[in-house]
Amino acid sequence: xxxxxxxxxxxxxxxxxxxxxxxxxxxxxxxxxxxxxxxxxxxxxxxxxxxxxxxxxxxxxxxxxxxxxxxxxxxxxxxxxxxxxxxxxxxxxxxxxxxxxxxxxxxxxxxxxxxxxxxxxxxxxxxxxxxxxxxxxxxxxxxxxxxxxxxxxxxxxxxxxxxxxxxxxxxxxxxxxxxxxxxxxxxxxxxxxxxxxxxxxxxxxxxxxxxxxxxxxxxxxxxxxxxxxxxxxxxxxxxxxxxxxxxxxxxxxxxxxxxxxxxxxxxxxxxxxxxxxxxxxxxxxxxxxxxxxxxxxxxxxxxxxxxxxxxxxxxxxxxxxxxxxxxxxxxxxxxxxxxxxxxxxxxxxxxxxxxxxxxxxxxxxxxxxxxxxxxxxxxxxxxxxxxxxxxxxxxxxxxxxxxxxxxxxxxxxxxxxxxxxxxxxxxxxxxxxxxxxxxxxxxxxxxxxxxxxxxxxxxxxxxxxxxxxxxxxxxxxxxxxxxxxxxxxxxxxxxxxxxxxxxxxxxxxxxxxxxxxxxxxxxxxxxxxxxxxxxxxxxxxxxxxxxxxxxxxxxxxxxxxxxxxxxxxxxxxx
Amino acid sequence: xxxxxxxxxxxxxxxxxxxxxxxxxxxxxxxxxxxxxxxxxxxxxxxxxxxxxxxxxxxxxxxxxxxxxxxxxxxxxxxxxxxxxxxxxxxxxxxxxxxxxxxxxxxxxxxxxxxxxxxxxxxxxxxxxxxxxxxxxxxxxxxxxxxxxxxxxxxxxxxxxxxxxxxxxxxxxxxxxxxxxxxxxxxxxxxxxxxxxxxxxxxxxxxxxxxxxxxxxxxxxxxxxxxxxxxxxxxxxxxxxxxxxxxxxxxxxxxxxxxxxxxxxxxxxxxxxxxxxxxxxxxxxxxxxx
Numbered sequence: 001x002x003x004x005x006x007x008x009x010x011x012x013x014x015x016x017x018x019x020x021x022x023x024x025x026x027x028x029x030x031x032x033x034x035x036x037x038x039x040x041x042x043x044x045x046x047x048x049x050x051x052x053x054x055x056x057x058x059x060x061x062x063x064x065x066x067x068x069x070x071x072x073x074x075x076x077x078x079x080x081x082x083x084x085x086x087x088x089x090x091x092x093x094x095x096x097x098x099x100x101x102x103x104x105x106x107x108x109x110x111x112x113x114x115x116x117x118x119x120x121x122x123x124x125x126x127x128x129x130x131x132x133x134x135x136x137x138x139x140x141x142x143x144x145x146x147x148x149x150x151x152x153x154x155x156x157x158x159x160x161x162x163x164x165x166x167x168x169x170x171x172x173x174x175x176x177x178x179x180x181x182x183x184x185x186x187x188x189x190x191x192x193x194x195x196x197x198x199x200x201x202x203x204x205x206x207x208x209x210x211x212x213x214x215x216x217x218x219x220x221x222x223x224x225x226x227x228x229x230x231x232x233x234x235x236x237x238x239x240x241x242x243x244x245x246x247x248x249x250x251x252x253x254x255x256x257x258x259x260x261x262x263x264x265x266x267x268x269x270x271x272x273x274x275x276x277x278x279x280x281x282x283x284x285x286x287x288x289x290x291x292x293x294x295x296x297x298x299x300x301x302x303x304x305x306x307x308x309x310x311x312x313x314x315x316x317x318x319x320x321x322x323x324x325x326x327x328x329x330x331x332x333x334x335x336x337x338x339x340x341x342x343x344x345x346x347x348x349x350x351x352x353x354x355x356x357x358x359x360x361x362x363x364x365x366x367x368x369x370x371x372x373x374x375x376x377x378x379x380x381x382x383x384x385x386x387x388x389x390x391x392x393x394x395x396x397x398x399x400x401x402x403x404x405x406x407x408x409x410x411x412x413x414x415x416x417x418x419x420x421x422x423x424x425x426x427x428x429x430x431x432x433x434x435x436x437x438x439x440x441x442x443x444x445x446x447x448x449x450x451x452x453x454x455x456x457x458x459x460x461x462x463x464x465x466x467x468x469x470x471x472x473x474x475x476x477x478x479x480x481x482x483x484x485x486x487x488x489x490x491x492x493x494x495x496x497x498x499x500x501x502x503x504x505x506x507x508x509x510x511x512x513x514x515x516x517x518x519x520x521x522x523x524x525x526x527x528x529x530x531x532x533x534x535x536x537x538x539x540x541x542x543x544x545x546x547x548x549x550x551x552x553x554x555x556x557x558x559x560x561x562x563x564x565x566x567x568x569x570x571x572x573x574x
Numbered sequence: 575x576x577x578x579x580x581x582x583x584x585x586x587x588x589x590x591x592x593x594x595x596x597x598x599x600x601x602x603x604x605x606x607x608x609x610x611x612x613x614x615x616x617x618x619x620x621x622x623x624x625x626x627x628x629x630x631x632x633x634x635x636x637x638x639x640x641x642x643x644x645x646x647x648x649x650x651x652x653x654x655x656x657x658x659x660x661x662x663x664x665x666x667x668x669x670x671x672x673x674x675x676x677x678x679x680x681x682x683x684x685x686x687x688x689x690x691x692x693x694x695x696x697x698x699x700x701x702x703x704x705x706x707x708x709x710x711x712x713x714x715x716x717x718x719x720x721x722x723x724x725x726x727x728x729x730x731x732x733x734x735x736x737x738x739x740x741x742x743x744x745x746x747x748x749x750x751x752x753x754x755x756x757x758x759x760x761x762x763x764x765x766x767x768x769x770x771x772x773x774x775x776x777x778x779x780x781x782x783x784x785x786x787x788x789x790x791x792x793x794x795x796x797x798x799x800x801x802x803x804x805x806x807x808x809x810x811x812x813x814x815x816x817x818x819x820x821x822x823x824x825x826x827x828x829x830x831x832x833x834x835x836x837x838x839x840x841x842x843x844x845x846x847x848x849x850x851x852x853x854x855x856x857x858x859x860x861x862x863x864x
Binding site for chain 1: 591619620621622623625635636639640641642643644645646649652653654655656657658659660661663664681682684685840843844847848849850851853855856858859862863864
């Protein structure tokens with residue numbers, strides 16, 4: 001097997017997520033790469049929940065297109081996925097004795113019934129074990145190493161005692177036994193094992209990776225306000241910051257969170273907050289303050305469907321305008337967007353480094369599906385990263401301290417309260433070099449120019465932007481964030497099909513990397529910009545800085561674009 | 575609390591920045607009293623941060639030589655909390671007005687108070703918005719006539735800052751009058767010395783825009799809390815805050831209690847989990863192995 005996608009669907013609260021996690025863990029133990037994808041209802045219990053796991057012996061770039069195997073815990077899951085049950089796919093479904101009342105037969109689809117509710121209720125006398133019965137059946141059907149599954153059970157439930165481990169192992173065995181006694185496997189899907197001697201693997205979600213990256217960068221202060229789908233970043237940090245003698249605050253609202261962060265950063269900390277669109281809206285005034293008072297800080301925005309409360313648990317990339325342009329006045333900022341889970345770690349380190357170097361707020365845009373998804377990734381080496389700290393003030397007897405000294409780079413040395421002879425007033429008012437308020441035309445011009453001068457050459461100061469594919473292209477793709485994974489996969493498909501297609505993978509999205517985009521575009525007959533929003537926010541900000549003609553591809557139904565869909569689009573516009 | 579290495583006088587805390595308040599503004603008295611309190615405590619200039627929001631009184635940090643943070647309208651408290659948590663060795667004193675603290679910033683007060691955040695909060699209460707040239711504030715009397723309320727403010731009740739802070743668990747709550755600099759300096763001093771959150775409401779009249787709550791009015795109406803007031807008794811404190819005798823405004827320390835502070839609680843938590851600045855990040859990575 002090189003690539004297999006299993007989707008598990010059912011009602012939220014039925015253990016869909018935990019059984020999916022167990023399959024993923026077991027597969028990673030068997031040496032396979034995994035990438036998971038989840039959708040949740042906005043409610044805590046009830047509503048349709050889905051967990052999809054893609055396994056591969058090769059690198060996985062996206063959540064993939066559709067699935068090979070669907071495991072339906074109830075009628076709703078079956079109905080929602082009916083149209084995706086194409087010939088060649090497999091259905092495992094709860095029947096008889098469960099929510100699905102009729103036997104299912106679909107042309108070309110291999111259907112295995114599994115009375116998971118009935119087995120859990122009658123044989124095991126524990127309805128909650130239904131998800132483990134399904135896990136047992138799936139591992140039997142698709143050759144998920146039973147040894148890995150058992151190991152996973154032991155490591156997940158070991159702390160709860162042998163009895164709990166025993167109950168779960170029994171449930172797994174009951175599901176496997178039903179398959180052995182009632183079904184003859186007729187589909188071709190097998191997961192098996194892979195050799196992966198060279199890879200030291202961890203499984204981590206995008207949100208946890210954001211926390212890990214921040215810790216590697218030296219962040220020891222986070223203030224948050226709970227918000228879907230970003231809360232996991234703070235949950236991760238709340239576990240580890242105290243162990244590192246750091247500080248986690250749950251503030252009264254997002255305004256207080258960013259105020260805490262900017263206060264702590266002024267006092268000398270590397271500090272951050274994590275939020276989603278509605279929270280970032282509230283933080284705009286303070287982000288302008290951080291630009292004005294030149295205070296380094298990092299904000300992670302795990303984007304969700306907007307505007308307003310929007311679609312709290314759904315996927316969208318529609319905060320780019322706000323990240324780049326939000327708030328009043330002319331305020332320099334940096335916006336970065338990682339493409340996958342390992343990239344989240346690297347980009348978070350880069351975000352802190354850039355915030356420190358340029359003394360500006362840096363926004364990192366991930367999204368709900370990247371934040372929630374887990375991937376098996378190469379374990380990072382925390383000591384392998386270059387860490388940049390802000391330029392600090394050292395008194396040299398050269399007159400009073402000029403916190404906002406005008407100089408060629410625009411970057412002035414920063415003191416921290418406690419430093420001798422370094423006192424100044426951080427301020428949102430326009431100010432002289434010493435930080436005293438001033439409002440003359442000359443002052444506002446020179447200080448505005450200073451603040452923007454810092455970022456004038458940022459593109460040249462960062463590593464070159466990766467280009468996928470080479471030579472002259474009939475079509476070039478430019479995208480951002482987690483859509484880049486889909487772009488990679490569909491561009492590979494197009495190249496394999498003999499098409500002349502390439503793609504640019506920017507991680508710096510604001511200031512717009514104009515040079516790289518212009519150079520890339522010069523080698524392409526047409527440019528396509530796929531993104532998950534209605535207005536084409538990346539396309540618009542590229543247009544604002546170049547005269548390129550861009551073809552937009554906007555998908556905004558609350559789900560990512562699949563590689564198949566994008567491949568079709570490529571064929572259409574090329 | 576650390577102290578200055580070279581003895582400092584009150585004037586040593588004043589910066590060269592020109593004070594921009596109207597002549598006769600109550601805030602001059604507050605500034606002098608604050609300098610006096612700093613000098614009595616010998617607060618080191620480099621280790622002290624004056625934080626403020628937006629408004630006339632929020633300009634105060636510019637007139638001090640200490641570090642300062644002139645933040646956003648209504649946001650001085652969460653900024654001050656961030657600074658203190660970012661470096662607990664600093665002495666953080668937050669300044670502002672009644673509109674800044676109890677209207678736009680009113681949502682932060684309960685939380686900074688109930689966490690017993692290690693800050694001193696000094697509000698210069700003039701019952702009016704002065705910087706925007708005279709609008710009704712949350713502490714203005716109901717019916718107050720001002721530029722946006724020419725027929726009188728349609729409010730039923732005004733905010734009582736002392737009762738507000740007491741209700742959310744304030745551990746040091748006091749009131750004074752800027753026309754009494756000696757008392758003000760003493761109370762600010764005690765507020766800074768207090769462990770945890772301390773609140774000082776300073777009646778600081780606005781001569782320019784408030785023709786009701788004037789110096790003359792307060793000169794006659796302020797009265798020290800009765801000698802038998804027990805400032806360890808929350809019910810008495812609330813009663814004195816809410817029900818002063820007709821025509822009287824009490825000054826003095828209404829309430830004082832010793833409770834664990836936010837920094838103490840966080841330190842205890844960190845200690846409990848074995849906080850270690852050199853904690854190996856590889857342990858976190860190991861926890862994510864399949």
